[in-house]
Each structure stands twice: as structure tokens, then as C-alpha cells.
Amino acid sequence: AQTVTQSQPEMSVQEAETVTLSCTYDTSESDYYLFWYKQPPSRQMILVIRQEAYKQQNATENRFSVNFQKAAKSFSLKISDSQLGDAAMYFCATLGGGKLIFGQGTELSVKP
Amino acid sequence: GAVVSQHPSWVICKSGTSVKIECRSLDFQATTMFWYRQFPKQSLMLMATSNEGSKATYEQGVEKDKFLINHASLTLSTLTVTSAHPEDSSFYICSASWTSGRANIYEQYFGPGTRLTVT
Numbered sequence: 001a002q003t004v005t006q007s008q009p010e011m012s013v014q015e016a017e018t019v020t021l022s023c024t025y026d027t028s029e030s031d032y033y034l035f036w037y038k039q040p041p042s043r044q045m046i047l048v049i050r051q052e053a054y055k056q057q058n059a060t061e062n063r064f065s066v067n068f069q070k071a072a073k074s075f076s077l078k079i080s081d082s083q084l085g086d087a088a089m090y091f092c093a094t095l096g097g098g099k100l101i102f103g104q105g106t107e108l109s110v111k112p
Numbered sequence: 113g114a115v116v117s118q119h120p121s122w123v124i125c126k127s128g129t130s131v132k133i134e135c136r137s138l139d140f141q142a143t144t145m146f147w148y149r150q151f152p153k154q155s156l157m158l159m160a161t162s163n164e165g166s167k168a169t170y171e172q173g174v175e176k177d178k179f180l181i182n183h184a185s186l187t188l189s190t191l192t193v194t195s196a197h198p199e200d201s202s203f204y205i206c207s208a209s210w211t212s213g214r215a216n217i218y219e220q221y222f223g224p225g226t227r228l229t230v231t
Contacts, residue, residue: 042224043150043224044222044225045222098144099146099158099161100156100158102155102156103155104154104155105153105155107153
């Protein structure tokens with residue numbers, strides 16, 4: 001069975017600074033995908049970044065990047081130049097058996 | 113990106129009544145749709161997976177007779193909460209994944225959610 005663990009229930013960052021959200025996972029799949037989703041106060045789930053496990057290169061999307069450590073089963077999200085609009089719940093997830101398995105979430109606050 | 117809509121966005125119903133929530137993929141065909149439930153400050157809990165034209169597959173612990181799911185077409189799935197009770201009050205989110213069109217096969221596209229309040 002797949003599991004995803006986010007050990008930081010809450011994180012805080014100063015505007016314009018960098019923050020890293022942690023995620024570890026376990027999966028029996030040989031080929032899998034990892035995701036970070038953002039859920040702002042509107043509660044609309046927004047895909048932030050996706051990583052294919054077979055790719056060694058870490059995915060990046062503008063200010064968002066991941067540190068994918070396959071052997072350690074770690075998939076952290078780095079947000080650079082944090083903005084007030086980045087304040088949200090962030091969920092790490094893996095796709096297994098056609099289903100998304102979510103972590104518990106990390107609530108990120110951004111201080112002006 | 114691909115767009116998924118949900119209707120209604122917010123519904124209040126009396127205890128004992130049934131309420132239907134619609135989930136539509138607007139610009140792609142979705143063979144598979146998913147229904148999640150989310151409590152405040154918590155993660156999404158998968159309730160069921162529905163494939164077009166076949167019966168939904170429910171996750172362990174989800175009452176299939178209470179949460180009726182119908183996936184009648186490649187663009188529409190419905191969740192009916194039957195004989196609703198206050199403990200069914202929650203935020204319900206659907207998502208859809210791709211068969212053809214603009215969506216990415218490895219992604220689920222989420223609707224904006226429906227807030228259900230049972231009084």
C-alpha cells in the first residue's frame with residue numbers, strides 16, 4: 001500500500017524568503033508519479049508541480065522546485081521568493097493504482 | 113488546463129432528505145472520476161472511484177447505499193447523499209482524469225468543491 005507522510009502540520013515564512021516543505025512516501029509501484037497540490041482558502045485544489053519517478057532531474061515550475069531523493073523516498077517542495085498568495089495548505093501526493101494518495105497537509109503562512 | 117465544475121457550490125438540506133452533487137468535465141472526456149470528502153484542516157479522503165458506464169468502486173468504510181455515485185457519461189458524474197444527517201456535513205470534492213482531449217493522463221483535475229450542511 002502507498003503512504004504519504006508530511007511531518008510539518010504548519011510552516012511559516014517571511015515574504016520574499018525561501019521555505020521547504022517536507023514529504024516522505026512509500027510505494028510498491030515501480031513506476032510512479034509524485035505531486036504537490038496547493039489548496040488556498042477557496043479550497044480549489046491546484047497542481048503545483050509533478051515529478052515522474054523515472055526522471056532523475058528535479059522538476060521545477062518558476063519559483064517552485066522539488067528535491068526528489070528516490071532512494072530515501074523523499075519529495076520536498078521548495079518555494080523561493082515567497083509571496084503572500086502562496087499562503088495555503090500544501091498536500092504531497094503519489095499516484096498509485098490509479099488513485100491519488102495524499103499526505104496530511106502542511107499549512108503555510110506567509111508573513112509580510 | 114482541463115476544467116472540472118461542480119454544482120452546487122454550497123447546499124443546505126434538512127436531516128433525512130437527499131441531495132445530489134454534480135461533477136462535470138468541461139473540455140475533456142473523463143473515463144474516471146473520483147469523489148473525495150474533506151473535513152476542515154484535514155486531508156482529502158477518497159470515497160469512491162467511478163468509471164463511465166460501470167458501477168463505482170467504494171473505499172473501505174464508505175457506505176455505498178448512503179453515497180450513491182452515477183457516472184452516466186464521459187463528462188458527468190453525480191454523488192447523491194441519501195437520508196442525509198448532520199454528520200454528513202462536509203466538503204465534497206470531485207476530480208476527473210483523462211481519456212482524450214487536453215488533459216494529462218497522469219493528472220487528476222479537481223472541481224471547486226461543494227460544501228454540504230445538513231441541519
